[in-house]
Amino acid sequence: MHDRDPLRSGEAMAALAGLLADQTRATFCLALLDGRAWTVNELARQAGVAASTASEHVTQLVGGGLLAEERQGRHRYVRIADPDVAHLIETVTSAAGRRPMTVSSLGGANRRRALTYARTCYDHLAGRLGVAIADAMTDRGFVSWDHGLALTDDGADWLAAMDVRVDDRPASRRPALRSCLDWTERRPHLGGAVAAAVCRHAFDAHWISRVGNARAVTVTDTGRQAFVSAFGVAPEVLDSDGLATSGAVRRA
Amino acid sequence: MHDRDPLRSGEAMAALAGLLADQTRATFCLALLDGRAWTVNELARQAGVAASTASEHVTQLVGGGLLAEERQGRHRYVRIADPDVAHLIETVTSAAGRRPMTVSSLGGANRRRALTYARTCYDHLAGRLGVAIADAMTDRGFVSWDHGLALTDDGADWLAAMDVRVDDRPASRRPALRSCLDWTERRPHLGGAVAAAVCRHAFDAHWISRVGNARAVTVTDTGRQAFVSAFGVAPEVLDSDGLATSGAVRRA
DNA sequence: CGGACGTTTCGGTCGACGCCGAAACGTAGT
DNA sequence: ACTACGTTTCGGCGTCGACCGAAACGTCCG
Numbered sequence: 184m185h186d187r188d189p190l191r192s193g194e195a196m197a198a199l200a201g202l203l204a205d206q207t208r209a210t211f212c213l214a215l216l217d218g219r220a221w222t223v224n225e226l227a228r229q230a231g232v233a234a235s236t237a238s239e240h241v242t243q244l245v246g247g248g249l250l251a252e253e254r255q256g257r258h259r260y261v262r263i264a265d266p267d268v269a270h271l272i273e274t275v276t277s278a279a280g281r282r283p284m285t286v287s288s289l290g291g292a293n294r295r296r297a298l299t300y301a302r303t304c305y306d307h308l309a310g311r312l313g314v315a316i317a318d319a320m321t322d323r324g325f326v327s328w329d330h331g332l333a334l335t336d337d338g339a340d341w342l343a344a345m346d347v348r349v350d351d352r353p354a355s356r357r358p359a360l361r362s363c364l365d366w367t368e369r370r371p372h373l374g375g376a377v378a379a380a381v382c383r384h385a386f387d388a389h390w391i392s393r394v395g396n397a398r399a400v401t402v403t404d405t406g407r408q409a410f411v412s413a414f415g416v417a418p419e420v421l422d423s424d425g426l427a428t429s430g431a432v433r434r435a
Numbered sequence: 436m437h438d439r440d441p442l443r444s445g446e447a448m449a450a451l452a453g454l455l456a457d458q459t460r461a462t463f464c465l466a467l468l469d470g471r472a473w474t475v476n477e478l479a480r481q482a483g484v485a486a487s488t489a490s491e492h493v494t495q496l497v498g499g500g501l502l503a504e505e506r507q508g509r510h511r512y513v514r515i516a517d518p519d520v521a522h523l524i525e526t527v528t529s530a531a532g533r534r535p536m537t538v539s540s541l542g543g544a545n546r547r548r549a550l551t552y553a554r555t556c557y558d559h560l561a562g563r564l565g566v567a568i569a570d571a572m573t574d575r576g577f578v579s580w581d582h583g584l585a586l587t588d589d590g591a592d593w594l595a596a597m598d599v600r601v602d603d604r605p606a607s608r609r610p611a612l613r614s615c616l617d618w619t620e621r622r623p624h625l626g627g628a629v630a631a632a633v634c635r636h637a638f639d640a641h642w643i644s645r646v647g648n649a650r651a652v653t654v655t656d657t658g659r660q661a662f663v664s665a666f667g668v669a670p671e672v673l674d675s676d677g678l679a680t681s682g683a684v685r686r687a
Numbered sequence: 688c689g690g691a692c693g694t695t696t697c698g699g700t701c702g703a704c705g706c707c708g709a710a711a712c713g714t715a716g717t
Numbered sequence: 718a719c720t721a722c723g724t725t726t727c728g729g730c731g732t733c734g735a736c737c738g739a740a741a742c743g744t745c746c747g
Contacts, residue, residue, distance in 0.1 A: 193461020195531035196524075200461065203452035205705075209445020224723060236706055238725055257714045257723050271530045272448075278523045279447035332610065333585040358584065362610065457735075476693060488736055490695055509693050509744040 202247045203275060207232055208240050212249070212263075212272050217398040218306045220253065220260035266357050269305035273374070277364040301391065302398040304372070306379040308391075309365055311420060312402065312410075313372035316381070319415040326373070332360045334377055342377070345413060349380040385409075454499045455527060459484055460492050464501070464515075464524050469650040470558045472505065472512035518609050518631075521557040525615055525626070553643065554650040556624070558631040560643075561617055563672060564654065564662075565624035568633070571667040578625070584612045586629055594629070597665060601632040 203209055210230040215221060221229075227237035241261055244250040249271075251264040263269050301312035308316060320326045325338030334342075342349065349359065363374035372378075385391045390406030393399075402410065402421055410416040455461055462482040467473060473481075479489035493513055496502040501523075503516040515521050553564035560568060572578045577590030586594075594601065601611065615626035624630075637643045642658030645651075654662065654673055662668040 193455075193458055193463075193465050193528075196465065196528050197456055197458045197461040199531040200452045200455035200527055203445075204449055204456035206445055206449045207705080209449040209452065211445075213445050213448065222723075223725095232705090233707060234724070235708080235726080238723095239705085242725090259724070267530060271526055274523055274526045275452055276448050278519060279451040327585075333579075358614065459735080474693075475695095484735090485737055486694070487696080487738080490693095491735085494695090511694070 199247065202244060202249055203272070205240070206230075207236070208244060211237075211240060211244065213276065215250070215261070215263050216269065216272060216305050217303050218263065218269075220262040222258050222260055226261075263305065266306070270361070270374075273304065273363055280364070301400045301402060303382065303400060304363060304365075304374070304398075307363070307372070307374050307382045308378070308385070308400075309363070309372050312391075312400075312416075314365055314370050315416045315420045316410070316414055317370075317372045319410075319417075320373070323415050326360060332362050332373075334360055342380070345384070347380050347384045349377050451499065454496060454501055455524070457492070458482075459488070460496060463489075463492060463496065465528065467502070467513070467515050468521065468524060468557050469555050470515065470521075472514040474510050474512055478513075515557065518558070522613070522626075525556070529615075553652050553654060555634065555652060556615060556617075556626070556650075559615070559624070559626050559634045560630070560637070560652075561615070561624050564643075564652075564668075566617055566622050567668045567672045568662070568666055569622075569624045571662075571669075572625070575667050578612060584614050584625075586612055594632070597636070599632050599636045601629050 203212065207230045211221075211226050214226065214229050223237050223241055224234055226241065227234045230237065232240075241250065241252075241259070245252050245261065249264055249268050250261045253260045253262075263272070301308065301310045303309065304313070307313070317326075320338065321328065323337075323341075324335055325341055327333050327335050358375045359377050360373060361375035361378075362371040363378075364370075365372050373381075385406065388405075388409070389403055390409050391400045391402050394401050407418075407421050410421060411418050455464065459482045463473075463478050466478065466481050475489050475493055476486055478493065479486045482489065484492075493502065493504075493511070497504050497513065501516055501520050502513045505512045505514075515524070553560065553562045555561065556565070559565070569578075572590065573580065575589075575593075576587055577593055579585050579587050610627045611629050612625060613627035613630075614623040615630075617624050625633075637658065640657075640661070641655055642661050643652045643654050646653050659670075659673050662673060663670050
């Protein structure tokens with residue numbers, strides 16, 4: 184067994200991918216994409232495994248640098264370590280979603296509905312609301328897709344006018360805007376530092392609030408007004424049960 | 436065993452990550468990042484496994500949609516299926532490279548040198564040359580990093596003047612420009628459709644040519660002139676043995 | 688036709704790993 | 718101090734999958 188060039192051999196990549204290659208750990212990561220900290224027990228219940236099993240998995244994920252932990256009393260809270268990891272997980276899931284793979288079990292389509300409306304994706308908005316925001320900002324000329332995704336000058340002014348502060352000097356060169364494929368809408372929504380700032384602002388201004396302990400969020404009445412007037416989102420999109428798929432196929 | 440919500444469970448993600456979670460398959464993917472088609476035997480030798488083993492791995496990767504195959508006579512050529520897959524692999528490797536993980540074996544540092552100078556990364560340029568091009572295009576105002584990575588109007592004009600045709604309507608919304616972390620330089624170079632067009636043009640114009648059957652490329656004399664005059668790359672960067680790290684820490 | 692060569696299939700082996708329950712450990716609250 | 722509860726450690730079990738060599742299969746070429 185002659186040792187191989189570590190650069191060409193996929194040692195590190197295989198080790199990292201191996202952390203995501205287990206159904207239970209993958210479920211953990213998906214759950215943690217809501218950006219909040221979960222306890223070991225919560226994760227165990229989410230994935231349907233024993234607490235002892237969950238503990239071992241969490242230890243692995245923390246050891247691999249994917250999760251950061253914070254111990255408080257008898258609780259052990261874990262969350263996604265940093266935006267890079269969130270991006271990694273998003274990339275893998277969206278790649279997985281677009282690939283054939285065995286079969287889609289089609290079950291549980293009911294519970295799905297709650298999540299398709301509006302939810303958080305790590306630290307930004309996703310679901311029909313997230314996609315609608317992306318569309319609306321495009322229509323108003325606040326973001327441009329022409330040469331890669333970018334915030335326009337108008338967009339920067341508009342954010343400043345709303346007093347949305349974008350974290351401009353984060354660690355590790357996080358992009359201001361990123362396109363993030365939405366796995367329910369099958370269309371892109373906005374990620375990156377700007378989208379995170381918008382999401383944070385939406386929570387702070389009580390435009391949206393969490394429902395239950397999942398990723399799902401609801402839009403408040405004031406939020407409804409704000410999204411329609413300031414963002415230019417079509418009102419019917421915000422009907423929590425509307426089947427109108429908004430004005431799709433615009434940037435097809 | 437009650438079945439779980441397929442949206443929340445990491446079924447698909449675990450399956451996809453599992454394809455990359457094996458050292459041998461990961462090595463295949465890394466090798467295939469040069470963008471060309473390899474035969475099963477070549478991959479087997481690259482990873483140091485038997486041909487039969489390699490065949491089975493290739494079948495898995497093709498079945499998972501990561502690789503596309505093309506059979507010619509008694510040969511079976513495989514290549515990365517599409518730019519999305521290349522992006523996936525790049526994301527995982529760069530995430531793996533920035534993570535602690537066990538230990539870096541530090542061996543094979545010699546062979547590394549050949550690759551640090553200039554190489555291809557799927558369909559664009561990487562290595563010191565790739566990073567230098569990214570820096571130069573930034574300095575000349577052809578790309579902007581302010582609000583996400585974007586090609587400026589000057590950049591578009593400049594490309595047109597050089598007769599570099601960018602594939603503008605590809606499948607699956609490929610971004611025009613992407614930042615791609617370089618694992619030898621530890622700094623970003625340019626990926627995406629624009630960078631692919633530049634790379635293709637560089638080959639067509641004989642600015643660069645492949646050396647051996649690896650990812651490494653050399654810069655020709657005409658290429659040297661072109662990179663210095665048209666791109667504004669500092670000449671010393673193109674010295675194949677120069678230790679000058681260019682004018683680093685510019686966009687730090 | 689017959690050999691050379693790239694590829695694939697098939698058994699079979701072996702190690703790695705996910706899972707559990709039971710018991711131990713720590714913290715928090717009564 | 719005693720109880721409750723979240724977490725962790727430890728054996729042990731079962732499975733999955735990576736690997737190889739040998740043999741079969743195709744294609745190309747002399």
